[in-house]
Amino acid sequence: MVRIKDVAKEAGVAASTVSLVMNKKGYVSEATRQKVEAAMKKLKYVPSEVARNLSLSRTNTIGVIMPSVSHPFFGEVIEALEAALYDQNCKMMLCCTQHKENGERTFVDMLKRRTMDGIIMGAHSLDVSLYADVQQPIVAFDRYLNDRIPIVHCNHKKGGQLAAERFLAHGCRHIVEVIGYQGVQTPANEYHFNAADILHAHGVRVDVVEMPWNAFDYPSFAAAAQQLFQQYPDVDGVLGADLAIAACLHVAAALGRRVPDDLRLLAYDGTAVTRMGLEPITAVRQPIRELAELSVRKVLQMVNGTYEDGPWVIDPFILDGNTC
Amino acid sequence: MVRIKDVAKEAGVAASTVSLVMNKKGYVSEATRQKVEAAMKKLKYVPSEVARNLSLSRTNTIGVIMPSVSHPFFGEVIEALEAALYDQNCKMMLCCTQHKENGERTFVDMLKRRTMDGIIMGAHSLDVSLYADVQQPIVAFDRYLNDRIPIVHCNHKKGGQLAAERFLAHGCRHIVEVIGYQGVQTPANEYHFNAADILHAHGVRVDVVEMPWNAFDYPSFAAAAQQLFQQYPDVDGVLGADLAIAACLHVAAALGRRVPDDLRLLAYDGTAVTRMGLEPITAVRQPIRELAELSVRKVLQMVNGTYEDGPWVIDPFILDGNTC
DNA sequence: GTGAAAGCGCTAACAA
């Protein structure tokens, strides 16, 4: 392994000079720079990032905690975060919590050990106290952690409004909302509260099906959909996450329900799966890329100490389809 | 920030003793251990992972390079890799190459800088020479890089055989294979070669639709499917990646083709999307979790210098459905 | 412009 001092010796200069050349800092005469660069090339020098990190107490690595990778919403979020971090010369350390006993705790410990400069946290935490004594920068992605941790999220209230208006425009009288486990504190809960409020105000009946914690895979939704149509045979509209609505679409077809004529289905999230079936599914689209970019910008501001308050909320919009 | 020497001073011992206690190494008397632990607790000491990494020249981090996250196959692979790495106390650094100009090169550079102990590489490299002078351990995931880099993969030849036999059992006479860009060197190419060979041997006509490089999203496949049925109206069987077959299923339905009666559709990969439609799609399933665990085991063997030759290949199997 | 030297926080021989 060739170190900076090896390059220095080869070039006949001091290590500090090599450092200056590498990092294009300070003043170095053209002549010595050439010498140093030649030496680096000759010895195939590659600097140690770890040593650099120790010296600068900075790793250019951001940790990302999400429940799952192979889920349409979180998958798109992770992809967008990775791209946004890459654009800022940062690496992404990924942790998924859905199938791990203590994954979140372990990961937060790692953060404390300063192996990452900051964290973007979007898992469905049950134990929010984990974050109480973390000193490093954290941005919460669509989650409430505690009141010192800022949170980037979609304007879900608006999302709920868009959904309600859509159902009302079609004259729906009985909506069922498929919602996530309510023990998790997330702004996303706003969308179904607000949709329900607006629908109620117009005399529409609203029922709710609550999923268990971390149950957001297709089979869970398929089972829920079965149950839903059995329990509420006269439902004429369903609102829920993409996969929940995809499941409803298929169960409804099997039951011979006509979509959209006597059943309106509206997906919340608007990921690629809503474009992947026989018919495109109408959806309220969360602007995932923008949310990811905002999260990255915020967490890096915190890391760099250039944090400035600003918008933490981004508006959703309707993605048209054939189901509502 | 509290350092190891602060703890040492507080406990009235030397730094090295604190180190021994932390890492549960060597012999430390019960009394001093208690003192040290009390001091750590009192000062809320958290060791610096970076300093540790420099000292040990080891980061317990493995880099993972894949084309995409929000793709059913790669998403499941990444999820499985993350879980397998977690089980081995390793962190995962993730890089996606699909939408980046020079992502792969940048990432390999990072590996050279020893910020990761090794790499699991599954991207669709066009420039395999990148890997020529990397010293650190690399395992290729279903890709040929060069002859010094071992490669973990599914037994695709067997996969092709399973597929061919399935079509033959149903008496198909004209199969179309939707395949990936052939400029990428991957064992996965084996499956359609072998399927075609076996089908040819039984007098079955086989045509091929080749996708462009890195075009494996649903819209690309939907366009290809349109084209496919137009160009080969008498096709009675299609073999291709999950999303390709999902697209065929929907296009076929729109065209009024009856599946499976006059059109057999067989997906290759068998990810969750094949279970997510109106009907489950029959598939050749790659054992993703096993492949991920094997890749992790191998790369860590290399890192630890305990590398031993062994199985690099895992058999696929048929996942039943209603389309073939 | 360039070099010497101290420091980033931890580990591991070796001595005591």
Added chain:
DNA sequence: TTGTTAGCGCTTTCAC
């Protein structure tokens, strides 16, 4: 059993 000391490889201040 515990402490001393010398690294790990890079950055940066401050003389020269």
